Amino acid sequence: MTGQQPEASSSNSLPPTNPFSTSAVRPGALDYRFPADDSCELLVGRLRDHAWWGEVVGPHGSGKSTLLHSLHEPLRNAGRRVAHVTLTSGQRRLPVATGEMAAWDADTQLIVDGIEQLSWWQGRKLKRICRRQGCGLLVTAHVSFGLPTIMTTHPTVERTRQLVSELLPAAAAESVSAEDIADAFARHDGNVREVFFDLYDRYESRARDS
Amino acid sequence: MIEPLISLQFLGSNGIYRPGDELHAEYQIDAVEADELQAVELSVLWFTEGKGDEDLAVHYFERRVPADADEHDLRRLHRFKTILPNSPLSYTGEILKIRWCGRVRIFLRRGKELFFDQPFELRAPADDSNHKGGAA
Numbered sequence: 001m002t003g004q005q006p007e008a009s010s011s012n013s014l015p016p017t018n019p020f021s022t023s024a025v026r027p028g029a030l031d032y033r034f035p036a037d038d039s040c041e042l043l044v045g046r047l048r049d050h051a052w053w054g055e056v057v058g059p060h061g062s063g064k065s066t067l068l069h070s071l072h073e074p075l076r077n078a079g080r081r082v083a084h085v086t087l088t089s090g091q092r093r094l095p096v097a098t099g100e101m102a103a104w105d106a107d108t109q110l111i112v113d114g115i116e117q118l119s120w121w122q123g124r125k126l127k128r129i130c131r132r133q134g135c136g137l138l139v140t141a142h143v144s145f146g147l148p149t150i151m152t153t154h155p156t157v158e159r160t161r162q163l164v165s166e167l168l169p170a171a172a173a174e175s176v177s178a179e180d181i182a183d184a185f186a187r188h189d190g191n192v193r194e195v196f197f198d199l200y201d202r203y204e205s206r207a208r209d210s
Numbered sequence: 211m212i213e214p215l216i217s218l219q220f221l222g223s224n225g226i227y228r229p230g231d232e233l234h235a236e237y238q239i240d241a242v243e244a245d246e247l248q249a250v251e252l253s254v255l256w257f258t259e260g261k262g263d264e265d266l267a268v269h270y271f272e273r274r275v276p277a278d279a280d281e282h283d284l285r286r287l288h289r290f291k292t293i294l295p296n297s298p299l300s301y302t303g304e305i306l307k308i309r310w311c312g313r314v315r316i317f318l319r320r321g322k323e324l325f326f327d328q329p330f331e332l333r334a335p336a337d338d339s340n341h342k343g344g345a346a
Contacts, residue, residue: 014327017307021259200261204304 018207019167020200025193027065030166033159040074043067043151048078050148052109052136057144058153061191064140065113067153071138080109080136087117094118094126101129108135115139155192157185163192164199175206214242216314216326221289225330229296233330237314239285247284249275249317254292256332260306269295284316300331 016024023029034040047054058064065086072082083104085094094112104110110130115123123145130137139145161181168176176199184202188194221234237252254270270292276282301308310332315325 013325014309014311014329016259017302017309018259020261022261022264023259197261201304208304 015169018200018203019169019172020196020203024167025196028069030066030163032063032067032070033162035154035159038151040070044071044074044078046148046150047136047138050150052080052138053130053147054138054150055115055145055147056138056140056151056153057142057149058140058151059142059189059191061188061193061195062153062155063192064153067151068111068113068138068140071111075109079107081107082109082111084111085113087112087114089117091117092119093122101133104130104133104135106134108133110135110137112137112139114141115145116141116143155185155190157182160185160192160195172203175203212241214246214316214318214324215240216316216324218312218314218326218328220312220328220330223330227294227330227332228335229294229299229332231294232291233294233312234289234291235312235328236287236289237312238287239314239316242285242316242318244276244283244285246318247276247316248319249273250284250288251313251315251317252288252290253313253315254294254310255313256298256308256310258306258308260303262305294332298332299334 032040056064056067068084072084075082083096083100085096087094091114112118112126115126118126127137137147138150139147161178164176164181165173180199180202181195184195184198185192188198216237216239218235218237221236223233227233233254237250239247239250251271251273253268255266255268257266258264270290272290274284274288276284278284279288280286298308300310309329311327311329313325313327315323317323
C-alpha cells in the first residue's frame with residue numbers, strides 16, 4: 001500500500017551501471033509518455049467525470065503500471081488520498097486488512113494494478129466495498145473490468161525511442177541505435193518492458209566488448 | 211530555489227575496502243537553513259542492480275535530529291565509522307551487480323526529502339591490488 005507521500009523528494013542516487021536496469025525502468029522511475037493530445041491532468045479529469053471510478057486497459061508491457069505511478073501526484077493535487085495495491089501473479093484476494101478498508105472514504109483513491117488477478121468473486125466484492133465506502137477505484141487490466149475506460153495504452157516505437165534517449169547517459173548515447181530499438185520493439189510485439197530487457201542485454205554485451 | 215547540498219567523504223581511503231576494514235567517513239550539509247532540517251539519516255548499505263528483482267540491505271544506520279547535534283545544527287560536519295562485513299562483496303556480473311554505498315538522507319520541513327549516495331567497493335583480499343581502505 002502507498003500511503004501519504006512526502007510533498008516532494010529528490011535524490012542524487014548512483015546512476016545504474018546499465019541504464020536499462022530495473023531500478024531505472026521500473027514503474028515510478030520513468031514518467032509515462034502520453035500521446036500528444038493527452039496528459040496526466042486530462043486523465044485525472046476523465047476519472048473525476050466518472051466519480052473517480054475508471055480503468056486503464058492495455059497489453060503486457062504497455063506502460064499501465066508506469067502510468068499509474070505518474071498519476072499519484074496529479075491525484076494528490078486533486079485532493080485524492082492515494083492507496084496503491086499491486087497484485088502479482090496468482091494473488092486472488094486483495095492484500096488489504098479489513099481495518100484499512102474501513103478507513104477508506106470519499107477522498108480515498110484506491111488504485112489496483114493488475115485487477116484480473118482477483119477471482120471473479122473477489123473483484124465483485126471489491127467493487128461493493130468501494131461503493132459502500134464511497135471511495136474511488138482505478139484499476140489496470142488487460143481486458144475491461146467493467147469500469148469506465150479512461151485510457152487504453154498503445155506503445156509506439158517513437159515514444160519508446162524517446163524513453164530510451166532519456167535513459168541513456170550522454171556519453172553512451174550511441175550505444176543503442178534507433179534500429180536496435182525498432183528491432184526490439186518489433187520482436188517483442190510492442191512490449192516495452194521486454195524491449196528494455198532486450199536493450200539491457202545489448203548494452204551489457206557492447207560495454208564488455210568495448 | 212537552490213537544493214541543499216549533501217557531501218559524504220570516505221577518510222583515508224580510495225574507496226576500496228576489504229571485509230573487516232573499518233570505514234571512516236564524514237558528511238556535511240550546506241545551502242539550507244539549520245531550522246529547515248528535521249533529521250538526517252546515514253546508512254551504509256548494499257543493493258543489487260540488474261534485470262530482475264532488486265535487493266537492498268542496510269549494514270549500518272544512524273538517525274540524528276537537531277537535539278543530537280551541536281547547537282542543534284545538523285548541517286555541521288559529522289563523522290562516523292563502522293566495521294565492514296565479510297559479505298556480500300561488490301560484484302559486477304551480466305545480469306546482477308552488487309554495489310555498496312554510503313547514503314545520507316535529509317528530511318526537511320513540509321515532508322521534503324533528499325539523499326546522496328557515495329559508492330565504494332568491498333573486495334575480497336585477493337582482488338585488492340589498489341586497496342587503501344581503513345585499518346583491519
